[in-house]
Amino acid sequence: MAQALFQSSFLACSDLSSNSSNGSDVFGSQLRSPEIDKSQLRFLGCYKRNPTLRLKALMESPGLAQDTVEDKPKVAKMTKEVPDHFKELKHRFLSFKKDKYLSNLEHYKGLAEAQVPKFMVIACADSRVCPSSILGFQPGEAFVVRNVANLVPPHENGPTETNAALEFAVNSLEVENVLVVGHSCCGGIKALMSLEDEIVSSSFIRNWVIAGKPARLQTKAVASDLNFDQQCRHCEKESINRSLMNLLTYPWIEERVIRGKLSIHGGYYDFTDCTFEKWTLDYKGSTMKSESSCSIKNREFWA
Amino acid sequence: MSTVNGCLASQIFTAATSARSRVSLRPVVTARLNNSGSTPPSLIRNEPVFAAPAPIIHPLLKEDMGKDSYEEAMAALEKLLAENGVIEPVAAAAKVNEITAQLTTADGGASISSESVERLKTGFITFKREKYEKNPALYGELAKGQSPTYMVFACSDSRVCPSHVLDLQPGEAFVVRNVANLVPPFDKTKYSGVGAAVEYAVLHLKVKEIVVIGHSACGGIKGVMSFPYDGSSSTDFIEDWVKIALPAKNKTLAECSKDTPFGEQCTTCEKEAVNVSLGNLLSYPFVREGLVKKTLALKGGYYDFVNGSFELWGLDFSLSPSLSVKDVATILHWKLY
Numbered sequence: 001m002a003q004a005l006f007q008s009s010f011l012a013c014s015d016l017s018s019n020s021s022n023g024s025d026v027f028g029s030q031l032r033s034p035e036i037d038k039s040q041l042r043f044l045g046c047y048k049r050n051p052t053l054r055l056k057a058l059m060e061s062p063g064l065a066q067d068t069v070e071d072k073p074k075v076a077k078m079t080k081e082v083p084d085h086f087k088e089l090k091h092r093f094l095s096f097k098k099d100k101y102l103s104n105l106e107h108y109k110g111l112a113e114a115q116v117p118k119f120m121v122i123a124c125a126d127s128r129v130c131p132s133s134i135l136g137f138q139p140g141e142a143f144v145v146r147n148v149a150n151l152v153p154p155h156e157n158g159p160t161e162t163n164a165a166l167e168f169a170v171n172s173l174e175v176e177n178v179l180v181v182g183h184s185c186c187g188g189i190k191a192l193m194s195l196e197d198e199i200v201s202s203s204f205i206r207n208w209v210i211a212g213k214p215a216r217l218q219t220k221a222v223a224s225d226l227n228f229d230q231q232c233r234h235c236e237k238e239s240i241n242r243s244l245m246n247l248l249t250y251p252w253i254e255e256r257v258i259r260g261k262l263s264i265h266g267g268y269y270d271f272t273d274c275t276f277e278k279w280t281l282d283y284k285g286s287t288m289k290s291e292s293s294c295s296i297k298n299r300e301f302w303a
Numbered sequence: 304m305s306t307v308n309g310c311l312a313s314q315i316f317t318a319a320t321s322a323r324s325r326v327s328l329r330p331v332v333t334a335r336l337n338n339s340g341s342t343p344p345s346l347i348r349n350e351p352v353f354a355a356p357a358p359i360i361h362p363l364l365k366e367d368m369g370k371d372s373y374e375e376a377m378a379a380l381e382k383l384l385a386e387n388g389v390i391e392p393v394a395a396a397a398k399v400n401e402i403t404a405q406l407t408t409a410d411g412g413a414s415i416s417s418e419s420v421e422r423l424k425t426g427f428i429t430f431k432r433e434k435y436e437k438n439p440a441l442y443g444e445l446a447k448g449q450s451p452t453y454m455v456f457a458c459s460d461s462r463v464c465p466s467h468v469l470d471l472q473p474g475e476a477f478v479v480r481n482v483a484n485l486v487p488p489f490d491k492t493k494y495s496g497v498g499a500a501v502e503y504a505v506l507h508l509k510v511k512e513i514v515v516i517g518h519s520a521c522g523g524i525k526g527v528m529s530f531p532y533d534g535s536s537s538t539d540f541i542e543d544w545v546k547i548a549l550p551a552k553n554k555t556l557a558e559c560s561k562d563t564p565f566g567e568q569c570t571t572c573e574k575e576a577v578n579v580s581l582g583n584l585l586s587y588p589f590v591r592e593g594l595v596k597k598t599l600a601l602k603g604g605y606y607d608f609v610n611g612s613f614e615l616w617g618l619d620f621s622l623s624p625s626l627s628v629k630d631v632a633t634i635l636h637w638k639l640y
Contacts, residue, residue: 089615090613111462112462115461130471134427137426139461140461146480148500148503161485161494164545165459165481166540169459185448208496272446274442
């Protein structure tokens with residue numbers, strides 16, 4: 001019977017003054033902070049540490065080391081790679097705090113009370129397409145969901161994290177705009193287009209991107225004479241439009257769009273030449289819903 | 304003006320002649336120009352145009368171009384269509400007018416979103432000028448592929464974008480954002496979205512760190528602390544999603560006294576939920592493998608924007624050789640409900 005002790009210890013990097021001390025004395029001191037006892041997740045309700053499996057949390061902080069298990073040399077060896085990323089993230093946060101948070105303190109205090117974003121953005125998890133970077137969203141402006149291939153599954157597919165976020169943004173936060181942003185060279189869309197070729201053998205990715213199958217079918221229907229990369233591009237845009245139409249399958253979204261309280265937009269970010277194309281869904285009522293295509297308006301191209 | 308016209312025309316011709324080699328050219332346009340003998344495809348229809356099959360005119364619209372040069376662009380397009388013999392000149396004019404008509408509809412009405420959309424445009428143009436054009440080497444490399452070091456799970460909350468809080472640059476982190484930054488346990492049918500992201504990041508992108516970041520005043524955690532979960536439900540999807548954090552709620556209620564204010568209970572739950580997510584990550588076999596091989600590390604974080612602080616903790620995972628399959632199964636059993 002394996003029992004494991006899952007411990008976590010906390011340290012806040014809240015002060016600029018602590019920035020000065022570095023982690024050189026991390027391994028030297030062994031301190032047991034009372035904070036450790038505050039939060040512990042215990043497997044099977046047993047404190048006893050079993051030597052077969054141990055999970056321990058390791059914390060690096062300026063001037064303070066917390067070593068919760070007795071084998072110090074092992075800890076010292078394993079944390080050689082860890083400090084780099086810890087330090088990096090700490091440095092990043094402190095520069096954010098100095099450059100942005102403290103210089104706009106009132107704004108951030110206001111945000112701490114409540115958020116009133118006007119946008120909800122559904123974007124790809126791709127590291128190159130953060131909506132805050134490319135569209136310049138500041139804290140408080142956009143409620144952002146990021147998933148693989150920026151897909152919005154239809155209502156009938158059942159609960160996913162994307163529609164939970166949609167429900168929250170539309171019903172609770174009452175955003176005015178929903179923007180689905182796709183992008184060039186999307187790995188998820190490429191996986192979707194490669195599905196039957198068995199290049200994608202991982203079934204997790206398959207089970208998710210299959211929600212974009214209508215886009216793939218449409219692409220194959222109109223663009224089958226193009227090469228694979230061009231087909232992928234077509235599919236990327238097609239899947240944005242499919243996602244926009246899937247948004248309308250949610251009754252509380254459709255209702256707000258008809259009343260004019262909510263606008264639905266699509267966007268396509270091409271990072272090979274840094275251009276952004278944007279369009280708005282033109283939806284008046286249920287007559288258009290049954291068609292396989294939708295009408296758009298206010299199309300713009302920024303370069 | 305004439306130079307503008309000439310420039311536009313030459314752009315069109317360049318596009319036409321080097322259609323095969325231009326990656327950025329829209330695919331359907333390429334097809335049209337190459338197959339001059341075929342009938343015009345059903346792109347330009349009587350009903351408004353679908354976004355994907357783009358008419359050739361669009362790449363020429365710059366944000367500072369006025370209406371005049373737009374008319375010239377129309378004329379140039381007409382000329383191109385006629386010259387390439389794709390469409391008869393008269394028909395070309397009609398088609399071009401159709402495109403124009405579709406594009407200029409709904410210009411007059413001021414929608415509630417027009418101001419918001421202007422904001423997007425400004426944002427994008429600023430990004431392009433301040434970042435993209437100033438770092439051509441970086442963005443050139445990124446256009447070819449990505450190899451982020453981090454995978455970040457953050458909340459969808461508008462106040463906690465990891466690009467701001469952790470100053471992440473494009474290309475550094477594969478970011479998944481959902482309500483309450485939750486990572487559900489391994490389930491291929493129910494939780495394929497998050498699973499697909501983790502799988503892609505760990506197996507294909509080979510990230511080195513997975514960081515789950517919680518935050519203060521989280522609406523999702525407040526929800527899980529407030530929803531009764533007694534069989535009734537008031538939302539379509541939210542309750543179902545945030546119930547992933549129920550172990551954190553149970554732990555919080557067990558540890559906090561009844562007098563603890565609700566706000567403090569939520570804070571505890573927010574941090575515990577990060578630990579629940581980290582534990583759930585262990586239920587993915589490829590994550591476990593990465594941890595054992597030391598190619599992957601897990602971290603938890605908590606961003607408190609009320610006080611302006613950030614906590615970061617790491618998870619150290621070690622296996623001794625005597626670990627048996629049965630032991631692993633016992634651990635998973637704990638996590639799966």
